[in-house]
Amino acid sequence: MAALLFRDDPYLRACEATVVAVQGDTVELDRTVFYPLGGGQAGDTGRLGPWRVLDTRKGATPDSVLHILEPGAAPAVGSAVEAQLDWERRHRLMRLHTALHLLGAVVKAPVTGGRIGEDKAHLDFDVEMQRLVKEAIEGELSQLVAKGVDTRVRWIIDAELDARPELVKTMSVAPPRGEGRVRLLEIPGIDHQACGGTHVANTAEIGGLRVVRIRSEGKRNKRVTLELAP
Numbered sequence: 001m002a003a004l005l006f007r008d009d010p011y012l013r014a015c016e017a018t019v020v021a022v023q024g025d026t027v028e029l030d031r032t033v034f035y036p037l038g039g040g041q042a043g044d045t046g047r048l049g050p051w052r053v054l055d056t057r058k059g060a061t062p063d064s065v066l067h068i069l070e071p072g073a074a075p076a077v078g079s080a081v082e083a084q085l086d087w088e089r090r091h092r093l094m095r096l097h098t099a100l101h102l103l104g105a106v107v108k109a110p111v112t113g114g115r116i117g118e119d120k121a122h123l124d125f126d127v128e129m130q131r132l133v134k135e136a137i138e139g140e141l142s143q144l145v146a147k148g149v150d151t152r153v154r155w156i157i158d159a160e161l162d163a164r165p166e167l168v169k170t171m172s173v174a175p176p177r178g179e180g181r182v183r184l185l186e187i188p189g190i191d192h193q194a195c196g197g198t199h200v201a202n203t204a205e206i207g208g209l210r211v212v213r214i215r216s217e218g219k220r221n222k223r224v225t226l227e228l229a230p
């Protein structure tokens with residue numbers, strides 16, 4: 001079980017940590033700034049001291065994080081390392097992730113899936129294609145970005161989530177459970193839902209967005225793909 005520093009401060013780029021387990025090329029630390037793949041958001045990359053981290057995944061228990069190193073040597077259990085993110089990449093993920101919360105508010109339809117990569121992000125909606133108009137979506141997104149609304153994180157207990165099913169919006173991505181509490185992201189006036197990912201502090205920080213593609217991926221999946229404007 002590691003201290004997951006990104007939950008309280010997604011802007012932490014590095015931390016000192018102690019290696020608590022090593023298995024092959026995967027390393028666990030007592031604390032980390034690395035976000036593991038989950039909730040549709042890609043796992044972080046970066047370095048543990050001189051070792052390159054290619055990906056980050058969840059371990060077998062809640063709060064365990066596996067740093068997947070480039071094959072080869074690995075640090076020894078008990079050693080101290082500096083865990084350092086590829087911050088440019090992570091910041092893009094934070095901007096795109098927060099952008100998807102705005103997209104979910106703009107397109108008023110059930111969300112059936114989603115993914116956030118370093119270059120683009122998408123949500124799938126159960127909606128008719130003709131309701132998805134590129135220019136209209138881009139226009140509304142840019143208004144919400146320009147509003148400059150602060151994002152907020154709050155924790156509630158599982159029972160409170162059970163009593164408020166409207167807080168679970170993404171049908172195919174169950175909120176992280178098993179800890180007795182669930183993390184909520186709130187963008188006042190725009191969105192409010194269970195989400196364990198990393199977000200920017202204010203919608204203005206997302207910057208320019210482009211809808212690069214709107215495509216049918218099946219009867220109940222109409223996919224809207226976003227990119228950060230260059």
Ligand SMILES: [Zn+2]
Pocket residue numbers: 097098101185195196197198199
């Ligand atoms: Zn989120």
